[in-house]
Amino acid sequence: MGKVVRLLPLTALLLLSLSSPVRAGLFEDDEARKAILDLRNRLTELENAYKGRSEQLSDQLTTAQRAGLDLAGQIEGLKSEIAKLRGQNEQLARDLAETQRKLTDLQQGLDARLRPLEPQKVSVDGKEFLADPDERRQFEAAMAQIRRGEFAEAVAGFNAFLKRYPSGGYVDAARFWLGNAQYGKRDYKDAIATFRGFVAASPEHPRAAEALLALANCQIELKDNKGARRSLEEVLKSYPGSEAARAAKERIAALR
Structure with missing residues (x-):
């Protein structure tokens, strides 16, 4: 948009210069019209390029925002999964401790029963x-x-x-x-x-x-x-x- 802004005064200047009686004789009418058309075409190209680039950047921004949202969702999902796994690990640790305790009790009970049978x-x-x-x-x-x-x-x-x-x-x-x-x-x-x-x-x-x-x-x-x-x-x-x-x-x- 900055280039367009700089071009607009140039177009106005040309238009003013062509309309000025002092410089009217410097250009033929055809050349003036051709110059005006070229400038207009250039202006149109610049405006289209700007518009296209703006739309491209907008699409990229939307994609990036969507990707950011997806990434945020994935991060939250991972956090939830980590919390779930942590809870499972804690439960497994409790189960392991309980199993070890029961195994110790069983071993002691077995030893107590076998001791009278030993020589x-x-x-x-x-x-x-x-x-x-x-x-x-x-x-x-x-x-x-x-x-x-x-x-x-x-x-x-x-x-x-x-x-x-x-x-x-x-x-x-x-x-x-x-x-x-x-x-x-x-x-x-x-x-x-x-x-x-x-x-x-x-x-x-x-x-x-x-x-x-x-x-x-x-x-x-x-x-x-x-x-x-x-x-x-x-x-x-x-x-x-x-x-x-x-x-x-x-x-x-x-x-x-």
């Missing part, structure tokens, strides 16, 4: 070993029957125990106390066989001398004094410094 360290007659909880309960149940004088039940209990756990750490103790339960039940022959098997299998056991002494007592109950003497003499020979050896001396003297 336990026990000590019997100076011997330490690991025993299954059921093995320990069954042995202690049979021992409790002996303490209560329930010898028949104890015999059944120890026999069942030895059948179920033939090679565990309780085997020697179970054989020894089985012999005692048989003695208490007055099954002297069975007790003799049990004590002999115990001593033969574990001659170094802390109760081996006591088992031989108990074997001799069974023989005495069966009126087998010769066999009892041999058993008592074996106690003196194999375990001379034991409490059983001192008792064996007294019983040998009594057999005379």
